[in-house]
Amino acid sequence: MFGGEPLSADRARRMRWTATGLLLAMAVLFFSTHALAVTGHPAWGYVNAFAEAAMVGGLADWFAVTALFRHPLGLPIAHTAIIPSNKDRIADTMAQFLQENFLTPAVVARRMAGMNVAKAVGDFLVESPDRNGEDTRSRITGGAAELLAEVLESLDPDRLGNQVRSGLGAQLAKLEVSPLAGRMLENAMTDNRHLPLINGLIRWAGLTLEDNEDTVREIIHNRVAGVLRWAGLDKTISGNVLDGLYKLLAEVLVDPDHPLRGKMEEGLEKLAQDLQHDLETRARVEDMKRDLLENPAVAEWWLGVWERIRQSLIRRARDPDSELGAEMRNGLADLGAALKQDHRLQVQINRFARRTLVGIATRYGGEIVTLVSETVKRWDATTITGRIESAVGRDLQFIRINGTLVGGLVGMTLHFIVGFL
The missing domain is CATH 1.20.1270 (Substrate Binding Domain Of Dnak; Chain:A; Domain 2)
Structure with missing residues (x-):
């Protein structure tokens, strides 16, 4: 005014x-x-x-x-x-006029009934660039990105990280992991997506055996009879054992029909079934999940992960050439097009806007006019x-x-x- x-x-x-x-x-x-x-x-x-x-x-x-x-x-x-x-009387009159003509639920609902808020927002989001060549989406995303960066910088990172961790922990605590893991393993085996896992386990076993050859030789040396050790046959036996194990792992790795591979698949199938249907297995998995969530090392690891995520978001928000701005602009463009063209979406959003403003007028209309009146009186x-x-x-x-x-x-x-x- x-x-x-x-x-x-x-x-x-x-x-x-x-x-x-x-x-x-x-x-x-x-x-x-x-x-x-x-x-x-x-x-x-x-x-x-x-x-x-x-x-x-x-x-x-x-x-x-x-x-x-x-x-x-x-x-x-x-x-x-x-x-x-008469400034106090003028203030009360202005407040009464505002309430009776603008902030009553019936007036707000009547005025909102003839407004297509959703289409207006859609037009705003897809309007053409201004004289400086900057379109509406760029202005919105630029401001939103800077606001996001400032919010992330102003908040206590440790406290925010603990809050996020607590929220994720609460959701994971409600989620029963065992049946989900069982179904995932079962679906993976149906599509043969478990084969890289088996091959990885075989290679891991070979590398582990290679790193621990001395330990295996010492175990065999301690287990064989004294006569064999005296004759030096323990070294021969340990070498043969290691060679046999390497040969077995190589055969299992290259032969898709090897019996040992079949045993491994049977074990995975049983594990998938137990994860879904065996109460004892499911209870053990839940106990492991609970112990993992309560482990201080996991909490410390999460704080480190969160801090890296936070710093990455701040850098991306402040970088005008980052993909974050492009993704936000594309999202706003899609939203604007949908608001302009989708009549059902317009009806839903307009109804929501009307109900929201009517609710605000009902709940806070008196406080708004009181604020106007008291401001003028001051x-x-x-x-x-x-x-x-x-x-x-x-x-x-x-x-x-x-x-x-x-x-x-x-x-x-x-x-x-x-x-x-």
Whole structure:
């Protein structure tokens, strides 16, 4: 209402000087033509009558306009300085007007019924680039990305990480992992997606055996009889054992029909069934999950992971060339197109917006108008007078100008009528 107040005040001040100057001009004209109206040409009578009535009309309107905001000439005349003297009543009246005409549920619902909010948002999201070549989506995503970065920087990373971990932990605690893992393993075996797992286990077994050859040789050395050790046959036996194991693992790895591979698959099938249907297995898996979630090492690991994620999000949000901005712009473009074209989506969103605003008006309408009323009441008389005068003062000065001119025309008309009679 009072936006651009300095510019409005300047305009009002210029118009006030204009109206005052016109009033003074009429006074000068009246006194300078008074004698001529008596002794001179009859036309001077009309000029003098015009100036006299214009001066009276201008003075009357000056008094009326001035009385709205202050006491004319500083005199405490009754029923003047109307606005500063009644600012509290004005505040209550404004609040009541706002509530009765804008913030009642019925009014909000009626006004929202004719508005297609969803389509308007869709048009806004897909509008063409502005003069600087920047479209709406870029402005929104730029602001949203910077806001995201500032929020992530302002929050305590440890506290936020613990909150996220607690939230994930609570959701995982509700989730029974065992049946899910069993179905995943079963589906993987159906599509032969478990074969890389078996091959990986075989290779892992071979590498583990290679890293622990000395340990295997020592075990065989300690287990064989003393005569064999004395004869040095324990080294031969351990070598043969290791060679046999390597050969077995190689055969299992290259032969898809090897019996040992079949045994492994049978074991995986049984594990998949037990994970889904065996109560004891499911209980053990749940205990393992619970122990894992409560392990302090896991909590420390998660905090490290979260901090890396947080820093990565901040960098991506601040980088104008990152994929984050492009993904957000594409998402907004898709959303805008859907809001423009999908009538069912428009109906749903418009209904939601209408219900939301009606709910806000119902729940908070009284608080909003109270805020307006109390804000205006807290203004001092000078402030409210200056703001209202800045907003409407220019139009009020036009009233003074019009009153001066209309008064002059009325005076000239009356002079003509009196002379005619």
